[in-house]
Amino acid sequence: MNTAGRLIEGRLKHLEAHLEQENPVLLKTVQSFKKLDRIAYRTGLLDTDESYATQIPWWPLIAVLGTFSSGKSTFINHYLNYKLQRTGNQAVDDKFTVTCYSREKSAHALPGVALDSDPRFPFYQMSEDIERVAKGEGDRIDSYLQLKTCPSERLRGKILIDSPGFDADAQRTSTLRITDHIIDLSDLVLVFFDARHPEPGAMKDTLDHLVSNTISRNDAGKFLYILNQIDSAAREDNPEEVVAAWQRALGERGLTAGRFYTIYNPDVALPIDDENLRERFERKRDADLEEIHNRMHEVEVERAYRIVGVLERTARDIEERAIPAIREAVGRWKRRVLWGDALAFGLLLAGLFSITLKQGYWQGFHFAPPWLESVINSPALQFGLAGTAVAVVLGLHFLIRSLAARSLLRQLKNQGEKLAIRGNLANAFLRNTKPWRSIFSSSPAGWGRGARKRLAQVKEDADNYVQTLNDRFTNPSGDAAVQLENQPELASTTVTDSETVPNPDPASS
Numbered sequence: 001m002n003t004a005g006r007l008i009e010g011r012l013k014h015l016e017a018h019l020e021q022e023n024p025v026l027l028k029t030v031q032s033f034k035k036l037d038r039i040a041y042r043t044g045l046l047d048t049d050e051s052y053a054t055q056i057p058w059w060p061l062i063a064v065l066g067t068f069s070s071g072k073s074t075f076i077n078h079y080l081n082y083k084l085q086r087t088g089n090q091a092v093d094d095k096f097t098v099t100c101y102s103r104e105k106s107a108h109a110l111p112g113v114a115l116d117s118d119p120r121f122p123f124y125q126m127s128e129d130i131e132r133v134a135k136g137e138g139d140r141i142d143s144y145l146q147l148k149t150c151p152s153e154r155l156r157g158k159i160l161i162d163s164p165g166f167d168a169d170a171q172r173t174s175t176l177r178i179t180d181h182i183i184d185l186s187d188l189v190l191v192f193f194d195a196r197h198p199e200p201g202a203m204k205d206t207l208d209h210l211v212s213n214t215i216s217r218n219d220a221g222k223f224l225y226i227l228n229q230i231d232s233a234a235r236e237d238n239p240e241e242v243v244a245a246w247q248r249a250l251g252e253r254g255l256t257a258g259r260f261y262t263i264y265n266p267d268v269a270l271p272i273d274d275e276n277l278r279e280r281f282e283r284k285r286d287a288d289l290e291e292i293h294n295r296m297h298e299v300e301v302e303r304a305y306r307i308v309g310v311l312e313r314t315a316r317d318i319e320e321r322a323i324p325a326i327r328e329a330v331g332r333w334k335r336r337v338l339w340g341d342a343l344a345f346g347l348l349l350a351g352l353f354s355i356t357l358k359q360g361y362w363q364g365f366h367f368a369p370p371w372l373e374s375v376i377n378s379p380a381l382q383f384g385l386a387g388t389a390v391a392v393v394l395g396l397h398f399l400i401r402s403l404a405a406r407s408l409l410r411q412l413k414n415q416g417e418k419l420a421i422r423g424n425l426a427n428a429f430l431r432n433t434k435p436w437r438s439i440f441s442s443s444p445a446g447w448g449r450g451a452r453k454r455l456a457q458v459k460e461d462a463d464n465y466v467q468t469l470n471d472r473f474t475n476p477s478g479d480a481a482v483q484l485e486n487q488p489e490l491a492s493t494t495v496t497d498s499e500t501v502p503n504p505d506p507a508s509s
């Protein structure tokens with residue numbers, strides 16, 4: 001195995017180690033992805049330094065964005081029940097903090113480089129991206145990103161991202177760039193606003209970026225807009241008006257009711273003296289907080305189905321798209337080679353005929369050049385002539401094979417992109433045009449009976465994984481103890497409503 005191959009092997013080991021802690025069903029899917037990798041290596045769809053398993057996001061991302069000092073970090077600490085992030089009343093965070101689970105009892109912080117160079121994380125090679133939009137900033141990745149691990153159970157199976165607050169004045173291009181990248185990648189985005197700022201109208205740029213630009217996206221459903229710290233409004237003469245003002249400001253930007261939450265943090269809230277008011281505030285807060293937390297839990301369930309969905313789709317894509325596309329290309333190549341051979345050898349023979357005719361080598365239908373006698377008498381000459389003839393024929397044939405293959409490459413690349421095939425069609429096709437492969441081979445290189453069997457096995461496994469996930473998340477057998485043991489955080493919110501069980505294959509719906 002080459003170094004690149006060992007590298008990917010190491011990465012997959014890492015991935016398996018993480019999944020072992022978090023979700024055994026997903027651990028098995030890695031094995032299935034590896035089976036697909038093997039097929040892809042043999043057919044040439046993937047290079048040995050690639051893997052289908054490293055191309056998908058294994059951890060659902062939950063991003064927490066919003067205005068500065070709105071309580072993002074406090075919210076995260078409360079959710080994790082762990083004092084992970086610093087909080088405070090000036091702008092505290094100047095970096096994005098990517099948080100993921102680790103069994104180790106204490107939290108660890110690692111520099112941004114760790115994220116930039118580890119393909120398991122969503123910031124892989126982010127510095128190049130940053131460099132592109134802000135010259136010279138790419139090298140300073142550590143000043144934008146950091147990684148923290150934390151043993152909170154709530155963090156199992158997810159990645160949470162805390163971000164620097166949006167300031168009223170212009171953000172740095174690189175920060176905006178990362179924010180947009182995070183928004184694109186996230187499965188859920190919590191957008192925080194601060195009820196202590198009674199004048200939402202003064203934050204036009206921020207609202208534009210966080211609301212207007214997000215509301216019309218086709219993944220708009222993943223944004224939750226949260227007005228935080230509404231305990232502070234309890235001190236106003238008219239608390240409801242604070243919320244209403246925000247609702248108006250957000251409404252003007254297209255936000256409809258139902259996706260707007262009002263909460264405050266029970267750990268740090270100011271006491272509310274008026275008992276009625278306090279009860280009303282608490283009821284609303286608890287309801288909204290529960291909904292937000294449920295959504296955060298759901299992304300994990302969705303992730304599991306999504307990954308099994310990707311597995312199944314990858315298997316089907318190989319069989320139903322990639323292989324037929326390769327087969328078709330090889331067929332076209334074969335026809336081109338045959339026509340090319342026919343044409344080239346036709347021309348060659350015609351040329352030879354016309355030359356020998358001019359030389360007067362033909363007597364009627366008899367080929368009788370003056371040197372015929374000496375050839376007949378010399379085995380060495382015969383051997384030499386035959387060798388030359390074979391060399392010319394083969395040389396011409398392989399030249400034609402290679403020209404014909406090259407003439408199809410561009411088209412194949414386009415086709416691969418159009419069909420969104422994961423893997424390199426052109427490379428797989430070229431495997432079939434190698435000199436030692438006959439142009440009459442019945443199936444594409446690497447796609448023998450063993451490969452077909454392995455692929456069928458993966459599809460069957462994928463069905464089984466879905467069933468296991470259904471059992472786990474819907475728990476129809478009521479086996480709560482098992483569930484609790486395997487996935488403690490699931491026990492608190494069992495999904496019973498069939499609507500909340502996501503479609504395992506979103507692409508088909």
Ligand SMILES: Nc1nc2c(ncn2[C@@H]2O[C@H](COP(=O)(O)OP(=O)(O)OP(=O)(O)O)[C@@H](O)[C@H]2O)c(=O)[nH]1
Nearest residue numbers: 069070071072073074087088091092093165264265
């Ligand atoms: N009264 C009240 N104070 C809160 C609430 N949430 C957070 N705070 C306080 O608000 C201040 C800012 O909180 P942070 O969590 O640091 O805010 P942040 O959004 O992370 O801020 P940056 O990282 O600087 O953007 C801290 O002093 C918190 O104690 C809340 O719900 N009510």
Ligand SMILES: [Mg+2]
Nearest residue numbers: 072073092093
């Ligand atoms: Mg913060």
